[in-house]
Amino acid sequence: xxxxxxxxxxxxxxxxxxxxxxxxxxxxxxxxxxxxxxxxxxxxxxxxxxxxxxxxxxxxxxxxxxxxxxxxxxxxxxxxxxxxxxxxxxxxxxxxxxxxxxxxxxxxxxxxxxxxxxxxxxxxxxxxxxxxxxxxxxxxxxxxxxxxxxxxxxxxxxxxxxxxxxxxxxxxxxxxxxxxxxxxxxxxxxxxxxxxxxxxxxxxxxxxxxxxxxxxxxxxxxxxxxxxxxxxxxxxxxxxxxxxxxxxxxxxxxxxxxxxxxxxxxxxxxxxxxxxxxxxxxxxxxxxxxxxxxxxxxxxxxxxxxxxxxxxxxxxxxxxxxxxxxxxxxxxxxxx
Numbered sequence: 001x002x003x004x005x006x007x008x009x010x011x012x013x014x015x016x017x018x019x020x021x022x023x024x025x026x027x028x029x030x031x032x033x034x035x036x037x038x039x040x041x042x043x044x045x046x047x048x049x050x051x052x053x054x055x056x057x058x059x060x061x062x063x064x065x066x067x068x069x070x071x072x073x074x075x076x077x078x079x080x081x082x083x084x085x086x087x088x089x090x091x092x093x094x095x096x097x098x099x100x101x102x103x104x105x106x107x108x109x110x111x112x113x114x115x116x117x118x119x120x121x122x123x124x125x126x127x128x129x130x131x132x133x134x135x136x137x138x139x140x141x142x143x144x145x146x147x148x149x150x151x152x153x154x155x156x157x158x159x160x161x162x163x164x165x166x167x168x169x170x171x172x173x174x175x176x177x178x179x180x181x182x183x184x185x186x187x188x189x190x191x192x193x194x195x196x197x198x199x200x201x202x203x204x205x206x207x208x209x210x211x212x213x214x215x216x217x218x219x220x221x222x223x224x225x226x227x228x229x230x231x232x233x234x235x236x237x238x239x240x241x242x243x244x245x246x247x248x249x250x251x252x253x254x255x256x257x258x259x260x261x262x263x264x265x266x267x268x269x270x271x272x273x274x275x276x277x278x279x280x281x282x283x284x285x286x287x288x289x290x291x292x293x294x295x296x297x298x299x300x301x302x303x304x305x306x307x308x309x310x311x312x313x314x315x316x317x318x319x320x321x322x323x324x325x326x327x328x329x330x331x332x333x334x335x336x
Contacts, residue, residue: 012106023308138221147234154196179223286311
């Protein structure tokens with residue numbers, strides 16, 4: 001198997017380099033063909049990798065970057081005032097062919113702005129969109145956009161649908177069912193942008209558009225790709241993660257109420273743990289920026305080691321599937 005090279009913004013995220021380096025080391029151990037480039041301040045990174053086995057250390061490189069994009073920093077400031085930030089250097093490694101993907105847990109707005117500036121978009125795509133897998137009753141649904149584009153036109157939603165369909169095909173779904181998230185399934189429901197996007201998708205060739213889907217229909221698995229603007233998508237994603245955590249916590253609390261509840265809990269705990277693992281946000285961490293001429297994966301800023309590993313694994317999948325290349329090729333056929 002050929003080597004996969006991923007550039008990691010080692011300074012991004014809420015907790016600094018420690019979790020990022022631990023996740024990187026774990027991924028190196030699990031994937032012998034993986035090579036990682038940690039971008040950041042060597043004085044902070046070198047001590048964290050000092051105990052790494054020689055074979056793994058040979059597949060890990062540290063590239064110096066003197067600046068850090070802060071989590072609350074304006075994207076314009078990151079773009080104009082920090083040419084030597086760890087985020088920008090990691091993206092430039094992808095642009096220059098020295099890495100095949102970039103993973104960052106840093107400032108989302110800054111990462112999107114820098115990605116568009118450094119890597120550019122695929123021809124025919126106006127804006128990249130963030131996409132991630134959402135658990136459903138029957139498997140997973142690819143949801144986009146998750147916050148990169150708060151205000152979207154009908155044309156943008158149409159482009160998101162095309163990109164989401166290609167991404168789902170790359171993940172093994174032969175004819176993905178594509179739907180628009182709406183407040184009802186009837187044709188008369190929704191705002192003007194959603195209605196116009198529906199008309200565009202109904203007339204599109206080569207895409208399996210199945211109509212509108214409501215929020216509960218998404219979780220029932222009524223579509224493989226669900227499209228919305230970034231404002232709605234981000235609220236839906238964060239609400240889903242919070243709901244999963246709340247239900248898990250409430251169930252655990254119920255099993256601690258009394259002797260009988262504890263006895264039932266002992267029997268049910270293995271199933272509960274399995275459900276928790278299936279729905280854990282960390283397992284599904286890692287949103288892809290679709291529409292760029294390169295692979296960029298955004299991790300939650302608050303992700304722990306397991307979540308960061310998931311983001312790196314998502315990058316590995318997209319490298320293997322050559323997602324930007326597939327997207328470019330398919331969009332040439334699908335876009336007018």
